[in-house]
Amino acid sequence: MGKAHGRTWREPSPRLLGFLLLLPSLVVIALINLYPLTYTIVLSFLNKDLLRPSNVRFIGLANYVSLFRSADFLTGLRHSVSITGWSVAIQVVAAFGLALMLRKPFRGRDLIRGIFILPWPVPSFVAAFAWVWMLDYNFGIVNNLVHAAGLARYPFLGTPQSAYVTVILADVWKHLPWTLVVMLAGLSMVSEELIEAIRVDGGGFWAEIWHAIVPSMKPVIALVVVLRIIWTFNFFDLIYLMTGGGPGQATLILPIAIYSAAFRAYRISIAATMGMVMLIGLGALAIVYLRLQRWDITA
């Protein structure tokens, strides 16, 4: 190995080189991610309240206990779980169905797929305003069409029930592209021989799906479900901008509850504690994700 010409310094070992190359990234992650994370943990054991800055002290698990009596937290948690559940379920079923429909080539398939993927890069604030505008009670295009059809205008974001459904649909619209692209990638890995074998056995359309496609795609579907749950649970801006959590508290999700606790009520420690509860729940899912990650979907 000493044959190299023009080498003026000793070649570092892979171990040292790896450390040196990663060091800048690790320093930044330590400062921007890990230090704040540690700080959140600390805050959750204090009673830091920006309106009473002089009285900060350690109060043990009192914040955690108080969460279970906090209406905002319980409502936020309930809505986050149910909105995430509905949104992810609809996305996964719809993306799976659409992927099947897009599997065989036809004229215009690229165009159709392109339209399905269109919402992906849209900034959340644009998505939120597009939906609010489109569904506006008096002037929105949808209600104009409803009105033109001779029906009564519908308050899509005006009642607790309708707003709850509408934010779920908007969330599905925004994230269906990602889910669909992953499903299409997964579907393209399903072996044609397996599908062929089921056909030769006289299996119909549903047999193909249940005995060939679903079993082969299980890892991909599991990956999609876990990642989408994590990301949907964390997703703040679309619902915040569409409803602010209302009407009343109909669409108050946990991230909005955390935001309000910290930046409306200035109860920093309570907000940090809600964040910690979220972190623990999602951390468990993230570990599941790491296990799934080993199934390489391009293999």
Add this chain to the structure above:
Amino acid sequence: MGHHGIAVVTKAYGPLRIGGLIVIAALMFFPFYAVLVGSITPPTKLLSAAATLPHEVSWDNYKRVLLASPYPGYFAHSLIVAVVTTATSLVLSTFGGYALARLDFPGRDALSNAILLVYIMPSILLVVPLFTIITGLHLINTLMSVILAYLSFSLPFCLWMMRGFFASLSPSLEDAAQVDGATRVQAMLRVMFPLAAPGMVATAMFSFILAWNEYLFALIFLNSDVVRTIPIGVTATFVSEAMGLADWSALMAASVLSALPVFLLFMGLQRFLIQGIAAGAVKG
């Protein structure tokens, strides 16, 4: 045999399937249609039932946003923030990603997993402590505040992406360079980095889109038009509290202008989508 039967059935379902797809695609496109129509309808016509179809095309809303509002400033701030965030993350993650994919050292896999975990941790969790830290550093209302905050998702994302791209390159190329007398570092800089260039472009574009679209940190750290980025600037200028009184026509034009850059980037990215997803990092 059974094969032909299925083929016949498939043929019969063909038009139905394509018809269904077209209907769903039309529904997916509808919000875009609403925004585009709104953006070219004059304000006086917008708040009337006439706005369903574009009766007259007017560029006044765009002119108003571009010439008579703080929008150009927001655009410049967003551009600075997204470019600086992306450039910083890309440089750091090219070296770091190479190390994670190509060099054998103890704890490498655990470190990769830890970076992935950091990446999927929620922004809302970091917002509270970062707010206290940024305030303590007197960085509120500076572009630096959001650049620092955006590194919290951009850097782990880029590391994971670049790790994936380096891992997908054949090791034999690097080995060949070393056999020819290059050191490991020379092989990395002259062989592997150029080969990973398409990956760097894709990673940079995704990172740019994430930073360009970010709302939460900007909402909390930037409270003045001197620093506001597009998402909060547009909201602050054209929407009043709780969506009550919005300047809809300007808002729709501003929405189109704000989405356009990321749309163009995304078009260029289509072929990287699957690759990025396989790397497990691309966020939707």
